Amino acid sequence: MAGVYNKKYPVVKHEETAPGQRLLCLDAPEIALGSAPGQFLHVRCSEGRDPLLRRPISIHFAEREGGRVCILYRVAGRGTSLLARVAPGDHVDVLGPLGRGYTLPSAGERVAVVGGGIGAAPLFFLLAEMRKYYGRYLDRVSVFLGAHTLEALPGAALIREMGYHLDIATDDGSGGFKGTVADLFREASGNRTFDRVYACGPPPMLRVLAAAVGPGPAVEVSVEERMGCGVGACLSCACRVRSAGGAVEYAHVCRDGPVFNLKDLVL
Numbered sequence: 257m258a259g260v261y262n263k264k265y266p267v268v269k270h271e272e273t274a275p276g277q278r279l280l281c282l283d284a285p286e287i288a289l290g291s292a293p294g295q296f297l298h299v300r301c302s303e304g305r306d307p308l309l310r311r312p313i314s315i316h317f318a319e320r321e322g323g324r325v326c327i328l329y330r331v332a333g334r335g336t337s338l339l340a341r342v343a344p345g346d347h348v349d350v351l352g353p354l355g356r357g358y359t360l361p362s363a364g365e366r367v368a369v370v371g372g373g374i375g376a377a378p379l380f381f382l383l384a385e386m387r388k389y390y391g392r393y394l395d396r397v398s399v400f401l402g403a404h405t406l407e408a409l410p411g412a413a414l415i416r417e418m419g420y421h422l423d424i425a426t427d428d429g430s431g432g433f434k435g436t437v438a439d440l441f442r443e444a445s446g447n448r449t450f451d452r453v454y455a456c457g458p459p460p461m462l463r464v465l466a467a468a469v470g471p472g473p474a475v476e477v478s479v480e481e482r483m484g485c486g487v488g489a490c491l492s493c494a495c496r497v498r499s500a501g502g503a504v505e506y507a508h509v510c511r512d513g514p515v516f517n518l519k520d521l522v523l
């Protein structure tokens with residue numbers, strides 16, 4: 257497979273960014289150079305056989321010049337708890353970059369970027385790339401991020417520093433709109449029009465988004481599914497999609513996604 261690497265890369269940074277969330281950066285020049293927003297790394301979380309399977313985690317940021325690639329992850333269970341123990345100087349075995357990422361917007365399109373919880377992780381790389389290639393249209397981009405609490409919201413300051421307009425939603429009302437980011441987006445769509453929407457978050461959020469967005473904009477969403485091989489060989493990551501003729505078929509999240517056109521997904 258062209259442009260996919262499997263090596264143990266040195267950890268150059270690993271820190272807690274919010275309770276239960278960690279930023280891990282690896283010195284992985286070839287991955288940093290070859291990755292696109294929305295792609296993911298398949299990470300071996302421990303040196304041993306437990307857990308046996310790798311864990312898929314989106315590329316949060318790739319610093320092409322510096323050769324670094326970073327992931328932002330929530331400590332969810334066995335694998336990520338073991339990963340949380342690695343320290344700078346240790347090496348982590350990753351396979352990647354994998355999957356199909358987001359399509360960048362065309363010049364001048366009005367864009368919304370919508371992230372729920374840790375699902376916002378891959379959107380930073382997308383925003384960084386858009387700033388590079390789409391810089392003079394930044395005022396046409398609206399970013400919506402949501403989390404349970406303000407403390408759990410990843411990277412709001414960074415997004416504002418990049419020059420984006422950011423609206424936030426928190427379930428407990430500790431910051432911004434009180435409610436979900438999908439509800440916030442639905443409210444905003446009442447007085448703003450978008451040509452293109454990018455999203456990442458849990459399935460309930462994507463369902464509300466699908467209802468809010470209407471038939472107009474092109475919507476690309478990143479889907480999360482449990483994975484085995486990560487490369488299309490084991491069928492464990494099947495998701496239901498609609499073919500051009502309207503029939504329901506199965507796609508591989510690892511190979512055909514994780515980014516899909518929302519209209520193609522059967523949510």
Ligand SMILES: Cc1cc2nc3c(=O)[nH]c(=O)nc-3n(C[C@H](O)[C@H](O)[C@H](O)COP(=O)(O)OP(=O)(O)OC[C@H]3O[C@@H](n4cnc5c(N)ncnc54)[C@H](O)[C@@H]3O)c2cc1C
Pocket residue numbers: 296307311312313314315327328329330331332333334335336337374377378479480481482483509514
């Ligand atoms: C393409 C892709 C990109 C992802 N990017 C990120 C990311 O950037 N940051 C991040 O924190 N997480 C991300 N995830 C989710 C991440 O893979 C899971 O949280 C991780 O595999 C959990 O492993 P674990 O061994 O710690 O937990 P487990 O013990 O395996 O499970 C703990 C809990 O997490 C749920 N879970 C496990 N695997 C997945 C999965 N693949 N998708 C959804 N829920 C799962 C389980 O149902 C269970 O409730 C991504 C998933 C996919 C498919």
Ligand code: FES
Pocket residue numbers: 482483484485486487488489490491492493494508509510511
């Ligand atoms: S994880 Fe094996 S086919 Fe997708």
